[in-house]
Amino acid sequence: MAFRSICNKILIRSLFKNQNLRNKSSVPVRIVEVGPRDGLQNESVKVHPDVKIEFINQLSQTGLRTIEVTSFVSPKWIPQMGDNAEVFSGIKKETGVTYPVLVPNIQGCKLALKVGAEEVAIFIAASEGFSRKNTNCTIQESLNRTKEVIDLAKENNIKVRGYVSCVIGCPYDGKVPPSSVAKLTETLLTMGCYEISLGDTIGVGTKITVHNMLQDVLKTTTSDKLAIHCHDTYGQALVNILVALEQGITVVDAAVAGLGGCPYARGATGNVATEDLVYMLEGMGVNTGVDLKKLIKAGRYISDYIKKVPASKVNNALHSKLN
Numbered sequence: 001m002a003f004r005s006i007c008n009k010i011l012i013r014s015l016f017k018n019q020n021l022r023n024k025s026s027v028p029v030r031i032v033e034v035g036p037r038d039g040l041q042n043e044s045v046k047v048h049p050d051v052k053i054e055f056i057n058q059l060s061q062t063g064l065r066t067i068e069v070t071s072f073v074s075p076k077w078i079p080q081m082g083d084n085a086e087v088f089s090g091i092k093k094e095t096g097v098t099y100p101v102l103v104p105n106i107q108g109c110k111l112a113l114k115v116g117a118e119e120v121a122i123f124i125a126a127s128e129g130f131s132r133k134n135t136n137c138t139i140q141e142s143l144n145r146t147k148e149v150i151d152l153a154k155e156n157n158i159k160v161r162g163y164v165s166c167v168i169g170c171p172y173d174g175k176v177p178p179s180s181v182a183k184l185t186e187t188l189l190t191m192g193c194y195e196i197s198l199g200d201t202i203g204v205g206t207k208i209t210v211h212n213m214l215q216d217v218l219k220t221t222t223s224d225k226l227a228i229h230c231h232d233t234y235g236q237a238l239v240n241i242l243v244a245l246e247q248g249i250t251v252v253d254a255a256v257a258g259l260g261g262c263p264y265a266r267g268a269t270g271n272v273a274t275e276d277l278v279y280m281l282e283g284m285g286v287n288t289g290v291d292l293k294k295l296i297k298a299g300r301y302i303s304d305y306i307k308k309v310p311a312s313k314v315n316n317a318l319h320s321k322l323n
């Protein structure tokens with residue numbers, strides 16, 4: 001089949017899909033902005049806490065409703081997040097915006113509670129290889145550690161969001177079976193997480209692999225308990241997000257300016273850029289509640305500071321037109 005004919009077929013099919021999504025636009029998509037945490041922790045430039053505070057304050061004005069601001073992890077492991085308490089306490093908290101923080105263990109959770117965090121996030125890898133290399137323990141040990149965190153959070157009426165990482169592939173173990181992701185997701189929800197974000201941490205997913213993984217997870221979990229977290233290593237993030245939307249998932253993680261890299265693929269891009277996601281969703285008639293112009297400005301602010309061209313096509317295309 002000629003290339004143009006294939007393109008036309010895809011276009012027509014996607015227009016129909018868009019129409020389906022548009023009909024469902026009473027269900028808007030909630031974007032979880034992870035730039036200040038997931039993004040900046042993977043950038044080599046150390047960002048001054050005052051700059052982080054200004055960056056997060058700018059993001060709070062864009063209409064985003066969830067902004068993950070920092071991580072209460074030991075500065076020995078991730079020095080970029082050593083200013084966690086200062087940043088969390090320094091930001092202006094807007095009504096209607098949630099500011100979750102990542103906690104790797106009970107110590108981190110206690111520190112987060114001390115500064116008044118109202119939501120924490122925990123993470124577990126779906127592959128043994130990644131779990132051992134990243135957290136120095138097996139998946140089961142990681143689950144035991146997480147249970148302590150969830151119990152403490154529950155005692156304090158704090159919501160817990162779960163991240164399952166490496167849901168498609170692992171840099172050490174290769175392909176990750178969808179059944180492992182489904183099992184872990186179910187376990188974390190039973191333990192008390194209110195939502196599980198399924199992370200393609202190394203960005204190897206494609207339309208088919210993401211679809212197959214979600215099909216397995218959705219056998220035991222409903223789509224309203226799930227979020228999708230895609231990295232753009234191979235340029236597949238938006239396509240994979242679209243697959244998740246078609247499966248009924250309405251929560252999507254993204255990082256403004258595509259902040260972050262991938263420590264397992266040198267020079268690769270990081271999280272899907274929030275600007276590109278908003279542009280796609282609004283173009284499909286799906287409401288995000290996010291002001292794209294303000295988002296582009298916040299993305300520029302942090303990109304200029306770390307002296308990096310935003311890994312967002314929309315930011316680069318539109319920024320000069322905003323001034």
Ligand SMILES: [Zn+2]
Nearest residue numbers: 038229231271
């Ligand atoms: Zn990420």
